[in-house]
Amino acid sequence: MTRALWLGAVVVAGLYAVPWALDTVRLRMLIEILYFGLFAVSFNLLFGYAGLLSFGHAASFGVGGYAVGLLLKHVSGLPLLAALVLGSLAGALAGLVIGAFCVRLRGTYFALLTLAFSQFLNAIALKWRDVTRGDDGLTVAVPDITLPGGAVIRMADASNFYWLALTVVLLSLWAAWRFTRTPLGNAVVLMRENDERAAFLGYNVFATKLTVFTLASGFAAVAGVLFATFQRLVSPSALDLPVGTEVVFMAVLGGTGAFLGPFLGAAVYILVQDWLSKTSEHWPFFMGLAFVVMILFAHTGLVGLLGALAGLRRGAVPRSQPARPETA
C-alpha cells in the first residue's frame, strides 16, 4: 500500500513537472488529452459500470462548455474557478433532467433517446443565435486568476492552464474513482447485470441509475468546461454526434473494463490522430478501421491487451458473466 502511494506521488509530481520538459505545442496536446480523458472516463461510468450505452454524452459536455462561456460573458467579475464550478453544475443539472427521461429505457432505446436529446440541444445551439451565436460559436473570455495576496496567474500561459486542468482532472478522477467504490457504485454494477433482481432486492433502480447518469454528466461537463476555456470557443459541434461518437471510440479503444482504460484510450486516440492526420487526409478511415478491428479481435480494448499493467488492473470494472442474456 505504501509502495503504491509512493508510486502515485511520484507520478503526480512528474505530471506537475511536465511543463518544464515539453514545448507549447506538445503541452497543448497534453491538455487536450486531460479533458478528453476525463470525458471518456465519465462516459464509461455509464457504459462500463452501468451498462448504458449513450450516443448523446456530448450533450452534457456541450452544456458545460456553453454554460461557462455564457457565465463569463454575462456575469462581470466572476472568478474563473467559480465559473468552472457553476458550468459543471449546469451540466450535471442538464444530466439530471435528461436522465430522468432516459434511464427508464435500456439498450438501443436508451442509446437513441440520449442521441435525440443531444441532437435537440445541438439544434437549439444552432438556431438560438441571439444567445449562442449559432454556427459562429460563442467566444469564451477567460479571466486570469487573482490570488488573495494580489498575485495574478495568467491563463493565456499554457503552463498555467495545464496546471489548472491537471488539478481539476485529477480531483475529478479521484472523486469518480471513489464513487465506484461506494455501495451505490456497486449497486450500479448489479443493475447492469440484472436490474429486475436488483429491484427485487429492494434497490431503487431508477434513483440509482439517475444518480450515475447525473454524476457522469457532471464529470462530462467538467471536461466540457475545460474544453471551452482552453479553446476559448464553444460551437454547436461540441454538442453534435461527432463529439458524442469520438468519446465512444476513445473508451472502447482504451478498454471499458478498467477505470482508467478510457483515459488511456483518449491519450492514444489523440496521439494517433495527430500522427495520422499528418500522414493521410483520410485518417478517419483508418480510425474507423482500427475501431472495427478492435471490436472484432480485442473488444476489451488496449487494457485487455496490456492486461499485465498492474496499476490499471487494480481498477478493473467487475466483469460480467460471459453468457448473460441481454435485452435490446
Place this chain on the structure above:
Amino acid sequence: MIYGTQAVHGLVYGMLLFLVSSGLTLVFGMMGILNIAHAAFYMLGAYLAFTTVRITGSFWVSLVVAPVVVAVLGALVERFLLRRTHRFGHAYELLLTFGLFFMLGEAIRWVWGNYPLQIPVPAGLGGSVPFMGGQYPVYRLFILGVSALICAGMALVLLRTRIGIVIRSAVADAEMVSALGINTPLVSLGVFSVGSGLAALAGVIAAPFLQADPSMGAAILTDAFVVIVIGGFGSLLGALLAALMIGELQSFGILWFPQFALVFQFLLMAVVLILRPQGLLGEKG
C-alpha cells in the same frame, strides 16, 4: 395549390425514407441490431449509381447493379463481422455497425471526393407534367411509383409467401422458429442482405433527385432512426406510417417553421420514446 404540391413532396420523401427504414426495422426485429451502417449502404448505392451511369450511360443498369453489389456486401458484413461480434452482446454489435458506418463514409469520400456529384435524370423522366393546376417534376412521381411498387411487393412477399411467414415469425420469436427446425441464421443473413440492397436501391433512385453527397448518409440516418422509433422497432407498417409522417412533417415544417423543422422530429422521437417506447405499432417494450 401550394399545399397540394407540398403534400406530394412530403409523400415522395416519406416513401424514400420508408425504403431505407424498412430494411433497418426488419433487421432490428429479427436480430435486435440497429444497423447504423445501413445509412452508409444507402449512400454507397447513390455513388455506385454515379459510377455505373458514367461507365454504361444507363440509369437502368445502375438500378440493378448497385443494389446487387450492396446486397452482397451486406451479406458479407453479416456473415463475417456481425456474427463474430454477437457473443459480446448487443452493445458491441451496435458499436461495430457504427464503426462500419464511419469507415464506409470516409471510404466514399476517399474514392469519389468530398463534394456532391450530379447524376442526370434518366431520359424520358425529365421535365414536368401538369399537376393540380401547376407543374410537377416527372422524376419525383417516378420515385413515388417505384417505392410504392416495392412496398406492395414487400407486403406480398411478407403476407402471402412461406418465406414471408418465416420472417414474420422470426421477428416475433426467433428462438421458437429456430426450434421448429428453420435455419434462422440463414434467414437473418437473407433479410440483412436484402435490407442492405433496398437501402442501396433507395440511394440509386434518390441520386438524380438529391445528388450523391458525402453527407447524405448522416442525414438519412437520423431520419430513419426517428422513423423506426416512432413506427415501432420491427414493425413494417409502423415504419410506413412513420416515414410518411416524417416526410409530411419535414415538408410542411420547412414551409411554416423553417427555423425549427430540424427540432420537430427529434422532439417527436423523444416524446414517443418517453410515452410509448415500443412505438406506434411495435410490440416489444
